[in-house]
Amino acid sequence: MQLHLERPDYEYFLRGADGRHALVNDRRLETSFVIAPDRLIGNWPVRDVTAMVPGDLEPLLALQPELVVLGSGATQQFPPPEVLAACLSRGIGLETMTNAAAARTFNVLASEGRRVVAGFVITG
Numbered sequence: 001m002q003l004h005l006e007r008p009d010y011e012y013f014l015r016g017a018d019g020r021h022a023l024v025n026d027r028r029l030e031t032s033f034v035i036a037p038d039r040l041i042g043n044w045p046v047r048d049v050t051a052m053v054p055g056d057l058e059p060l061l062a063l064q065p066e067l068v069v070l071g072s073g074a075t076q077q078f079p080p081p082e083v084l085a086a087c088l089s090r091g092i093g094l095e096t097m098t099n100a101a102a103a104r105t106f107n108v109l110a111s112e113g114r115r116v117v118a119g120f121v122i123t124g
Contacts, residue, residue, distance in 0.1 A: 010037035010110050017099035019074025019123050030124065036063045036117045037110040046121050049096065052079040054086035057119075061086075065117035067093045067109065071102030073121045 012035050015023040022029045024040060034041040046056050049072040060068050068087055070079065076098050087094040097105065099120055109116040 014103040017103040049077045060117045063117045066115040069118040070096040071099035071120040
């Protein structure tokens with residue numbers, strides 16, 4: 001059996017993520033970041049999902065997503081209600097999950113052509 005490496009038809013894809021790092025294309029990231037199928041924003045200042053404020057979402061919302069996937073690190077944690085409200089008031093869904101699950105979800109949604117943006121919290 002021959003195996004072929006298939007590249008997605010979008011620019012940035014996640015090969016994996018956990019609470020300490022992520023692999024985007026061939027680049028290892030060790031700080032929190034924001035990713036869209038066509039954009040990668042490094043050094044997102046969020047270090048703790050439970051301490052987020054609505055303003056922390058601005059880099060994600062500026063990319064005009066239909067859905068935000070929030071990777072909360074190695075364990076699932078949830079942002080304060082006002083962060084969720086900042087998305088819902090704009091008609092944008094927000095799903096929070098572990099970084100590993102968020103990476104898989106982002107890749108599936110991006111491969112479907114959805115306007116998805118993800119924020120990943122890397123705790124180091």
